[in-house]
Amino acid sequence: MTTTIPHQPTPEQAPDGGPLLQASGVIMRFGGLTAVRDVDLTVNTGEIVGLIGPNGAGKTTFFNCLTGLYVPTEGTVSYQGTVLPSKPHLVTKAGIARTFQNIRLFANMTVLENVLVGRHTRTREGLLSALIRGPGYHRAEAASRARAMELLEFTGLAAKADHLARNLPYGEQRKLEIARALASEPGLLLLDEPTAGMNPQETRATEELVFAVRDQGVAVLVIEHDMRFIFNLCDRVAVLVQGEKLVEGTSEVVQQDERVVAAYLGEPFEGTPGDGPTTTGEQENDR
Numbered sequence: 001m002t003t004t005i006p007h008q009p010t011p012e013q014a015p016d017g018g019p020l021l022q023a024s025g026v027i028m029r030f031g032g033l034t035a036v037r038d039v040d041l042t043v044n045t046g047e048i049v050g051l052i053g054p055n056g057a058g059k060t061t062f063f064n065c066l067t068g069l070y071v072p073t074e075g076t077v078s079y080q081g082t083v084l085p086s087k088p089h090l091v092t093k094a095g096i097a098r099t100f101q102n103i104r105l106f107a108n109m110t111v112l113e114n115v116l117v118g119r120h121t122r123t124r125e126g127l128l129s130a131l132i133r134g135p136g137y138h139r140a141e142a143a144s145r146a147r148a149m150e151l152l153e154f155t156g157l158a159a160k161a162d163h164l165a166r167n168l169p170y171g172e173q174r175k176l177e178i179a180r181a182l183a184s185e186p187g188l189l190l191l192d193e194p195t196a197g198m199n200p201q202e203t204r205a206t207e208e209l210v211f212a213v214r215d216q217g218v219a220v221l222v223i224e225h226d227m228r229f230i231f232n233l234c235d236r237v238a239v240l241v242q243g244e245k246l247v248e249g250t251s252e253v254v255q256q257d258e259r260v261v262a263a264y265l266g267e268p269f270e271g272t273p274g275d276g277p278t279t280t281g282e283q284e285n286d287r
């Protein structure tokens with residue numbers, strides 16, 4: 001599936017292992033409801049971090065605070081030491097890309113066109129250049145297409161570059177979303193329930209793809225209800241319950257923590273295939 005591609009990191013990539021994303025004291029209130037309560041979270045370069053918790057725990061709201069969709073009521077979010085702007089396209093430009101819980105592709109555009117759309121924050125050609133369509137425009141367009149094709153190779157979708165996105169099977173639509181997010185050349189990729197509605201084979205392919213993304217130098221923060229996926233994949237896992245961070249630690253620490261078992265897992269997770277619950281029963285199938 002995956003081929004090696006030279007990652008094109010954003011210019012000021014943090015040194016290996018250093019903090020990339022730092023959320024401090026993030027609070028998000030909707031009127032009388034506090035969806036996120038004073039959450040701190042750091043993602044370092046080279047890490048895959050999981051964010052888990054029951055339905056309604058505030059995971060997606062927290063993601064929205066990280067990506068500029070919501071302005072946190074209190075707290076700050078920094079990327080590479082700089083406080084992020086509260087505009088999604090500026091957050092993308094700063095180096096954070098995301099996918100959504102429900103697929104958000106341009107269904108009537110081709111696979112390649114969907115990835116090209118994801119490149120718009122990285123292309124420098126302006127409106128005038130696009131209107132004139134001079135040599136600069138053509139060079140930039142050729143480079144963009146070449147990079148988009150590399151990303152389709154990387155995600156195993158190159159053979160379907162000319163297919164309409166809506167004609168792809170579900171698992172490939174999810175991969176295409178990841179390819180499109182990678183097209184903005186992020187240093188950090190946020191994935192919101194990337195395996196929701198997938199069969200076990202598609203889930204395994206997604207796991208491989210996320211490892212490959214990390215191996216290209218892109219850190220990953222992932223929300224997921226599939227515990228086998230999370231505990232196999234993540235270097236560190238944070239657990240949100242009722243908007244609060246209950247526990248944070250390695251997969252081994254989190255899966256055995258009595259508070260996590262009581263509030264979310266129901267029973268200790270057994271890591272060997274075939275044993276124990278793979279999901280918490282919280283997962284929504286939005287297929």
Ligand SMILES: Nc1ncnc2c1ncn2[C@@H]1O[C@H](COP(=O)(O)OP(=O)(O)OP(=O)(O)O)[C@@H](O)[C@H]1O
Pocket residue numbers: 030033035053054055056057058059060061062
């Ligand atoms: N825009 C909004 N306005 C009002 N309340 C909201 C809004 N967005 C989320 N909420 C509420 O905030 C709480 C947290 O929701 P959120 O979707 O972040 O949870 P979650 O952990 O992502 O859940 P799930 O696992 O089901 O996706 C819920 O009570 C939800 O109803």
